Amino acid sequence: MIAIIDSGGANIASVRFALERLGVDSVLTADPAVISSAERVILPGVGAAPVAMAQLDRAGLVECIRGLTQPVLGICLGMQLLFERSQEGDTPLLGLVGGTCGAFDPGMGLTVPHMGWNRLVPQGEGRHPLLAGVEDGAHVYFVHSYAAPVSADTVASCNYGVDFTALVARGNFMGAQFHPERSGPVGARILGNFLALPAGGKG
Amino acid sequence: MLTKRIIACLDVRDGRVVKGVQFRNHRDMGDILELSQRYADEGVDELVFYDITASSDGRVVDKSWVNNVARRINIPFCVAGGIRSIKDARAILNDGADKISVNSPALERPEFITELAEAFGTQCVVVGIDSRLEKAANGSDKYVVYQYTGDETKTISSKRDTVAWAAEAERRGAGEIVLNCMNNDGVKRGYDLAQLRLVREAVTIPVIASGGAGDYPHFAELFETTGIDGGLAASVFHSGQIPVPDLKRYLRDRDIEVRL
Numbered sequence: 001m002i003a004i005i006d007s008g009g010a011n012i013a014s015v016r017f018a019l020e021r022l023g024v025d026s027v028l029t030a031d032p033a034v035i036s037s038a039e040r041v042i043l044p045g046v047g048a049a050p051v052a053m054a055q056l057d058r059a060g061l062v063e064c065i066r067g068l069t070q071p072v073l074g075i076c077l078g079m080q081l082l083f084e085r086s087q088e089g090d091t092p093l094l095g096l097v098g099g100t101c102g103a104f105d106p107g108m109g110l111t112v113p114h115m116g117w118n119r120l121v122p123q124g125e126g127r128h129p130l131l132a133g134v135e136d137g138a139h140v141y142f143v144h145s146y147a148a149p150v151s152a153d154t155v156a157s158c159n160y161g162v163d164f165t166a167l168v169a170r171g172n173f174m175g176a177q178f179h180p181e182r183s184g185p186v187g188a189r190i191l192g193n194f195l196a197l198p199a200g201g202k203g
Numbered sequence: 204m205l206t207k208r209i210i211a212c213l214d215v216r217d218g219r220v221v222k223g224v225q226f227r228n229h230r231d232m233g234d235i236l237e238l239s240q241r242y243a244d245e246g247v248d249e250l251v252f253y254d255i256t257a258s259s260d261g262r263v264v265d266k267s268w269v270n271n272v273a274r275r276i277n278i279p280f281c282v283a284g285g286i287r288s289i290k291d292a293r294a295i296l297n298d299g300a301d302k303i304s305v306n307s308p309a310l311e312r313p314e315f316i317t318e319l320a321e322a323f324g325t326q327c328v329v330v331g332i333d334s335r336l337e338k339a340a341n342g343s344d345k346y347v348v349y350q351y352t353g354d355e356t357k358t359i360s361s362k363r364d365t366v367a368w369a370a371e372a373e374r375r376g377a378g379e380i381v382l383n384c385m386n387n388d389g390v391k392r393g394y395d396l397a398q399l400r401l402v403r404e405a406v407t408i409p410v411i412a413s414g415g416a417g418d419y420p421h422f423a424e425l426f427e428t429t430g431i432d433g434g435l436a437a438s439v440f441h442s443g444q445i446p447v448p449d450l451k452r453y454l455r456d457r458d459i460e461v462r463l
Contacts, residue, residue, distance in 0.1 A: 013299035014273055014299045017274045020274065021274075046324050046326065047323065048324065061426075110407075111432060113325065113326050113408070115432070116208050117205070117208065118205045141204075141248075141278070141279055143279075143326045159204065179301075182278060182279045183277070184277050185225065185277070187277060
């Protein structure tokens with residue numbers, strides 16, 4: 001069973017529907033017991049980092065998420081929450097992946113948010129299983145104003161004035177800055193790859 | 204590199220896709236789900252659904268099709284028309300829309316933009332601007348925002364200057380602007396490049412061009428000369444006059460970054 005963490009934001013339906021299209025049922029939940037026992041966990045999120053962290057804290061989910069051993073996929077803000085800090089409201093995050101998320105600078109002549117389709121550039125040696133069957137330079141759909149830096153955990157980067165992390169993995173914790181649920185066949189493939197990873201958890 | 208977006212707009216009335224010329228004489232163009240799926244398959248980058256009756260009738264868009272579209276397609280889509288409250292917006296976003304677009308209600312009460320941005324994040328909040336070129340008394344051009352354009356009997360000038368309103372919308376929390384140039388809408392002579400450039404220079408959020416696309420070069424000149432982020436069109440796509448895959452190849456051949 002796939003648990004989608006109910007972080008209180010809107011836009012969660014589209015993640016559920018994307019899983020449905022792949023023939024997989026999911027449950028939307030903020031219950032730590034349900035999340036801990038799921039085969040896989042998705043942490044979606046839109047909006048602002050301070051609000052999302054406060055919400056996870058209130059729901060008693062911060063330690064629950066840190067303790068997960070099954071495959072976890074953060075999406076968009078959910079990916080950023082896996083990092084150490086965000087400059088957005090100078091917020092401490094979950095600290096599961098090293099690095100600080102910073103804002104895009106409109107002063108560089110960029111329109112912000114970074115909204116639309118941009119290319120994935122695989123990073124590191126060997127191809128992460130999340131990218132199986134995904135062409136280099138494939139386009140995926142982004143909507144964000146803050147971004148995580150490229151590090152040793154970056155699986156794929158993207159460039160928007162600067163290089164930033166588009167897809168990250170550190171052990172069982174993975175994250176996509178883009179929206180795989182809204183990224184056409186490429187996004188569906190990446191979600192499918194996540195679902196094909198060896199399951200963990202107690203359920 | 205971020206691609207230029209090709210956006211298909213589906214004007215919705217009574218659960219069907221329709222299209223008029225300069226906002227009038229609406230013709231039936233087909234079924235919402237069928238057209239949405241066709242566009243997603245053809246490589247359209249985004250869809251905008253605009254309930255053209257909703258705003259002036261004072262009713263919110265019928266939600267059942269929003270949910271059906273969200274289940275079916277895997278590209279982003281925006282819903283516009285008659286969204287007057289946080290509750291209206293939440294229902295549509297919870298049903299699976301990626302963005303909501305507000306127009307007349309934001310002109311009535313500009314704080315509404317801020318309330319939406321605070322509730323859902325700026326990335327969900329699009330402000331649609333219907334703008335018309337008028338001659339000032341001294342003969343110079345001025346761009347004026349129109350309101351209640353879904354119903355020609357209720358359409359009025361808001362008296363607001365288009366560029367100033369775009370800047371205000373950004374300041375209040377809009378994450379994107381769709382600028383519909385009414386003089387050009389449906390007449391297929393090209394986008395209003397001069398007006399689009401003015402708005403592009405006034406804000407740093409993405410700006411989408413609407414109104415006037417009639418042929419391939421109209422998209423190329425839009426992207427080559429304005430810095431605009433996306434081109435929206437309806438009838439040329441619905442009728443099959445410009446197949447989206449052909450348009451994307453045409454643009455790529457001119458070194459314009461697109462998703463193929």
